[in-house]
Amino acid sequence: xxxxxxxxxxxxxxxxxxxxxxxxxxxxxxxxxxxxxxxxxxxxxxxxxxxxxxxxxxxxxxxxxxxxxxxxxxxxxxxxxxxxxxxxxxxxxxxxxxxxxxxxxxxxxxxxxxxxxxxxxxxxxxxxxxxxxxxxxxxxxxxxxxxxxxxxxxxxxxxxxxxxxxxxxxxxxxxxxxxxxxxxxxxxxxxxxxxxxxxxxxxxxxxxxxxxxxxxxxxxxxxxxxxxxxxxxxxxxxxxxxxxxxxxxxxxxxxxxxxxxxxxxxxxxxxxxxxxxxxxxxxxxxxxxxxxxxxxxxxxxxxxxxxxxxxxxxxxxxxxxxxxxxxxxxxxxxxxxxxxxxxxxxxxxxxxxxxxxxxxxxxxxxxxxxxxxxxxxxxxxxxxxxxxxxxxxxxxxxxxxxxxxxxxxxxxxxxxxxxxxxxxxxxxxxxxxxxxxxxxxxxxxxxxxxxxxxxxxx
Amino acid sequence: xxxxxxxxxxxxxxxxxxxxxxxxxxxxxxxxxxxxxxxxxxxxxxxxxxxxxxxxxxxxxxxxxxxxxxxxxxxxxxxxxxxxxxxxxxxxxxxxxxxxxxxxxxxxxxxxxxxxxxxxxxxxxxxx
Numbered sequence: 025x026x027x028x029x030x031x032x033x034x035x036x037x038x039x040x041x042x043x044x045x046x047x048x049x050x051x052x053x054x055x056x057x058x059x060x061x062x063x064x065x066x067x068x069x070x071x072x073x074x075x076x077x078x079x080x081x082x083x084x085x086x087x088x089x090x091x092x093x094x095x096x097x098x099x100x101x102x103x104x105x106x107x108x109x110x111x112x113x114x115x116x117x118x119x120x121x122x123x124x125x126x127x128x129x130x131x132x133x134x135x136x137x138x139x140x141x142x143x144x145x146x147x148x149x150x151x152x153x154x155x156x157x158x159x160x161x162x163x164x165x166x167x168x169x170x171x172x173x174x175x176x177x178x179x180x181x182x183x184x185x186x187x188x189x190x191x192x193x194x195x196x197x198x199x200x201x202x203x204x205x206x207x208x209x210x211x212x213x214x215x216x217x218x219x220x221x222x223x224x225x226x227x228x229x230x231x232x233x234x235x236x237x238x239x240x241x242x243x244x245x246x247x248x249x250x251x252x253x254x255x256x257x258x259x260x261x262x263x264x265x266x267x268x269x270x271x272x273x274x275x276x277x278x279x280x281x282x283x284x285x286x287x288x289x290x291x292x293x294x295x296x297x298x299x300x301x302x303x304x305x306x307x308x309x310x311x312x313x314x315x316x317x318x319x320x321x322x323x324x325x326x327x328x329x330x331x332x333x334x335x336x337x338x339x340x341x342x343x344x345x346x347x348x349x350x351x352x353x354x355x356x357x358x359x360x361x362x363x364x365x366x367x368x369x370x371x372x373x374x375x376x377x378x379x380x381x382x383x384x385x386x387x388x389x390x391x392x393x394x395x396x397x398x399x400x401x402x403x404x405x406x407x408x409x410x411x412x413x414x415x416x417x418x419x420x421x422x423x424x425x426x427x428x429x430x431x432x433x434x435x436x437x438x439x440x441x442x443x444x445x446x447x448x449x450x451x452x453x454x455x456x457x458x459x460x461x462x463x464x465x466x467x468x469x470x471x472x473x474x475x476x477x478x479x480x481x482x
Numbered sequence: 483x484x485x486x487x488x489x490x491x492x493x494x495x496x497x498x499x500x501x502x503x504x505x506x507x508x509x510x511x512x513x514x515x516x517x518x519x520x521x522x523x524x525x526x527x528x529x530x531x532x533x534x535x536x537x538x539x540x541x542x543x544x545x546x547x548x549x550x551x552x553x554x555x556x557x558x559x560x561x562x563x564x565x566x567x568x569x570x571x572x573x574x575x576x577x578x579x580x581x582x583x584x585x586x587x588x589x590x591x592x593x594x595x596x597x598x599x600x601x602x603x604x605x606x607x608x609x610x
Contacts, residue, residue: 072574243506249606250504286504286519289560293517295508297564299553316558328557343574351577383577392580393544393589396570400544419577459574461511 030060032212034205034229035262038066038096038113039236041073045095047236047260052100054262054276056107063208064104066096066113067201067234074198075343075457077118078150078173088119094130101127102136105192112183112204116195118173120144124195124476142191144182146471147198149174149340149464158342161462167344172457174342176469179305179334181217183207186473194473198341200304202230209265224309224331225269231302231309232273232291232326236260239273239291240322241281254280272325283322292316292326301332305339305466308332337463346458348428351419352435352451353387356443358412362389364443365414369401371442372418375434379420379427387415415448421456429453493599500591501605503529507587512572513564514583516590520559522604525597529561530554532595538563541593542586563590 035055037048048064055062068090081088090096093115104111116123124141131139149158150173158174159166175198184207186194194207209215209226232239237258245252259279263271273283292311296302302309310330317325356364369384376382384398385391389411394400418435422428432451439449499505502525503518518533520526535550542550545568553562569583570576597605 071572246504248608249500289519289558290504290506290517292558293508293515293519293555293560293562294506295510295515296562297510297513297515297553298551299555299562312555313557314555346574349577381577385579387579392578392585395545395568396577417579419579421575421577457574459511459572 029213029267031267032063032209032265033058033060033262034063034065034208034233034265035260036065036067036233036236037260038068039234039238040070041068041090042092043068043236045092046099047258048096048100050276050279051260051262052103052109055109056103061212062109064100064109064111065204065233066115067204067236069114069117069198071341071459072343072457074118074175074341075173079455081118086119086122089117089123089126090115093123093126097127097130098134101131102134105131105136105139110187110192110194110208112194112196112208114196114199114204116143116197118148118197120195120197121476127193127195128476139192140190141193141195141476142186142189142473143476144178144186144194144196144199144471144473146182146469147175147178149176149469157464157468158340158462161340161464162342162460165460165462167342167458167460169344169346169458172343172345174340176338176340176464177305178338178469178471179203180207180210182471182473184210187211189475191473191475200306201234202227202304203306205230205233205263206306209269213267218333220307220331220333222269222331223307225271225329226265227304227307227309228292228302228311228314228326228329229263229265229269229271232271232288233261233263235291235294237281238294239287240275240283241287244287244290250286252282256280270325270327272319272323274323283324285316285318285324288316288324288326303335305334307334336466338466338469340462340464342460342462343457344460346456347421347423348425349419349421349454349456350428350431350452351417352432352449353415353417354435354438354442354446355413355415355448356446357414358445361414362386362411364445365416367443368416368438368446369418371438372431372434376420376431379422379430381420382431383419385417386411387417388413391417494596495599495602496594497597497605498591499533499593499595501607502595502597503591505587505591507584509569509573509582509584512567512569514568514586516563516565516587518561518563518590521606523559524601524604526556526559528595528597528601533561533593537593538565538590541590542568
């Protein structure tokens with residue numbers, strides 16, 4: 025009888041922490057106008073966002089959730105609550121409970137009723153009682169430095185359960201990105217937990233949505249080859265998911281950007297490895313028989329995704345303090361700019377000898393394509409010294425703050441000790457976070473949700 | 483565009499890969515993946531024949547990939563290239579300004595490819 029269930033529409037209004045905060049309003053308006061059951065997601069966690077959130081929480085215990093939480097929600101919270109558009113996000117980061125408290129406060133400040141908020145739990149493995157688990161899983165790769173964060177990529181089940189229990193807003197930490205879409209689809213259609221094909225299809229719908237505008241013409245434009253109208257007013261994507269899990273990607277009317285076979289294929293393959301086995305906590309998705317079909321203006325359908333049983337393990341990312349990152353830049357312009365910049369790089373390498381590898385880039389000549397050993401720079405093509413505006417950039421990392429800081433001081437000293445005509449020194453020092461990954465048995469990670477109320481968790 | 487016709491072979495053009503395909507880079511850890519998506523189905527066979535694991539490994543020699551794996555998706559006229567150990571440790575460890583390796587797709591798109599002149603109409607971009 026599933027054919028008689030109205031189709032679910034899921035809009036995505038953020039693809040990373042720091043995405044445009046004016047994206048959500050047109051998406052919510054389009055979801056409401058459709059008159060169909062609808063969910064809004066924000067995907068705001070990347071590989072190290074959680075570690076940064078844990079660091080934020082150290083200095084301010086009620087921080088550690090998405091810093092733009094209020095900016096993302098304020099424009100749409102009233103409409104979502106009034107029209108039954110549920111919100112699912114990983115913007116809880118390292119502190120979903122305090123994110124929920126903040127949303128509750130925001131609703132009150134906007135004069136809205138208290139939303140029913142669920143907090144998804146179980147991903148955070150940074151506590152001392154998980155130490156033995158991580159040691160077993162990582163073996164010799166276990167960091168000896170202090171651990172900042174350890175999070176399992178958990179799946180969609182807790183999200184689905186929370187929605188079925190009536191949550192209007194589901195606040196997660198580290199769930200797998202596509203699970204933000206699969207969870208609502210499971211709750212809506214009531215699919216069995218081993219309905220692998222349907223789970224895989226909705227997972228790939230989530231994969232298409234999880235980077236926001238990257239499927240609607242963002243990160244795509246290449247003038248003369250891939251022209252995109254309206255990059256300044258990009259529409260964010262909406263997936264209409266049918267009862268079998270196939271999806272059609274659209275965007276709000278009147279917004280910029282475009283959706284076509286090309287934008288969808290680029291995003292379908294984004295961050296994918298073996299297309300026959302896209303591993304998620306929920307299912308192993310297989311796109312080797314997938315079809316990408318244009319079905320209208322700015323509307324593309326994804327069909328033919330297959331699913332295989334979920335992996336017996338969950339991926340865990342562990343971030344640890346790994347010292348300090350230092351970088352500095354200085355510009356050279358006009359005749360022999362490149363030769364003077366190269367000389368400055370040589371001086372820095374000699375002055376910083378013994379501190380470990382120093383990366384040297386000549387922005388305007390070669391900067392991002394070579395490896396950290398800077399071998400490209402050391403073997404320049406003959407006859408090249410034509411760059412007229414070159415920015416020297418050097419970087420190193422070191423366990424010790426004072427050692428890393430020597431790079432900053434040496435770049436600054438180029439003002440008086442380096443080649444002629446250098447200007448525009450900028451330097452930066454940042455704490456460094458290392459990451460290691462491992463797999464843990466599914467049974468070692470207990471996930472679930474709790475409804476939040478003013479007194480805290482129920 | 484160079485015309486390299488000779489007496490025996492069919493006329494061939496040497497063009498950069500971006501005339502045949504578009505690409506996007508993704509990263510996970512110390513591994514980079516690059517999609518290669520044909521502008522037109524007629525160009526697919528050329529991509530399969532010439533954008534091989536060996537050719538891509540050579541093109542990215544400066545990044546010293548420990549392994550290049552190619553996955554073909556003929557129904558999408560697309561392939562996925564997975565390059566291991568090319569990100570100097572990945573986003574948290576590399577000293578590169580672009581620690582994600584996001585710019586690598588356009589280095590791949592500079593790869594020279596031989597195309598039968600008969601397929602010239604399917605190439606993207608302005609014809610000189």
